[in-house]
Amino acid sequence: MNKLLVVCGPTSTGKTGLAISLAKKFNGEIVSADSRQVYKGLNIGTGKDLPKGAKLKYLWMKRFGYYEIKDVKIWGYDLADSRHSFSVSQYLKFAERIIADIIKRGKLPILVGGTGLYIKGVIDGISTAEVPKSGALRKSLEDKSPEELFENLAQIDSIKAAVMNVSDKKNPRRLVRAIEIAMWRVNHGSKGSEMKNKRIDLDVLQIGLAANEKYLNNKIEQRVSERFKEKLKNEIANLLKNHVDWEMQSMSSMGYGEWRDFFEGRKSEKEVIETWEKEEKKYVKRQITWFKKDGRIKWFDITNKDYPESVEKIVEKWHNRADA
């Protein structure tokens, strides 16, 4: 069976660095699973860590390109215009094709990132990913309260309504999507209920990188100030000049949205940096809650000096294993 290596975990655990060295050892190529690195022009804040002057290169496929870091190909950056919205479904389409391509070329695909849903989507599939979003429907629902939305959903798909958990019942975004899916099913009859989970058949090894909170918090502070020094502010100013708006999805990224208050004169640089740091720290916790539920992940503590060797050993064993 074809193999897929995954490196996941919270932000600032050095996933990319580890992945690069693994790629070198095991003849692999990296596929980023990061919902923000997909945006063109968001480089510093999303931590693309590109060498100076790096350019997107293309293989036979014109639609997707890769960067090269230390001679390792890395896919999944710059998939979308920063003025557009992006979603898991687009990501999945991309990932499927590129992973297949990497395998075809005889290399090991290494999926790396902190966006849990994207990784899960690649591994397990998302059965409703194909039902398209309906701008008109979303627009018509945008002023409704969660209660009204829930009522609405219950009328179309009572089963889905019953199955939703307490927090999602009050989550307008989730409710709207649920209604969207329910409507789509209604309009597509039996075809609608036969949606298949299009997951790829792969032998997956998931490596998780972890560290204690204090260590990560330190790392974050360090990183934030580095990114600030790298002129993230200029990057944002540039984005704004190119008609990227504060309201756009890309600008809700950490390290970007927080700057609105600065650019509009409400906050000082220092204050922005403080809230940005806090956001990063909270994000780490959310990521941990997500990842720790997945029992398939093999965890490694990065404060342990020889963790790279331990990872290598496990990967090696898995890599050489003929087949399950």
Place this chain on the structure above:
RNA sequence: GCUGAGGUGGCGGAGCGGUCAAACGCACGAGACUGUAAAUCUCGCGUCCGAAAGGGCUACUCAGGUUCGAAUCCUGACCUCAGCA
């Protein structure tokens, strides 16, 4: 030194006699999550007992007082800020 404003939970900030363990926001803790996921959402957050309902205790700078009842009114002390000297 005089005059004016004020001192509320980890912070900001409501409340201005009862319905106040104290709105709301932040921070913090726990959690959810299948086309926005670095997004979005839920719950908890003085303290003690309880599975819960609920109950006890201590609380709005401090000390007194008025009142059936005070974070809210009065007196004094201490402190802070603004204006005048």
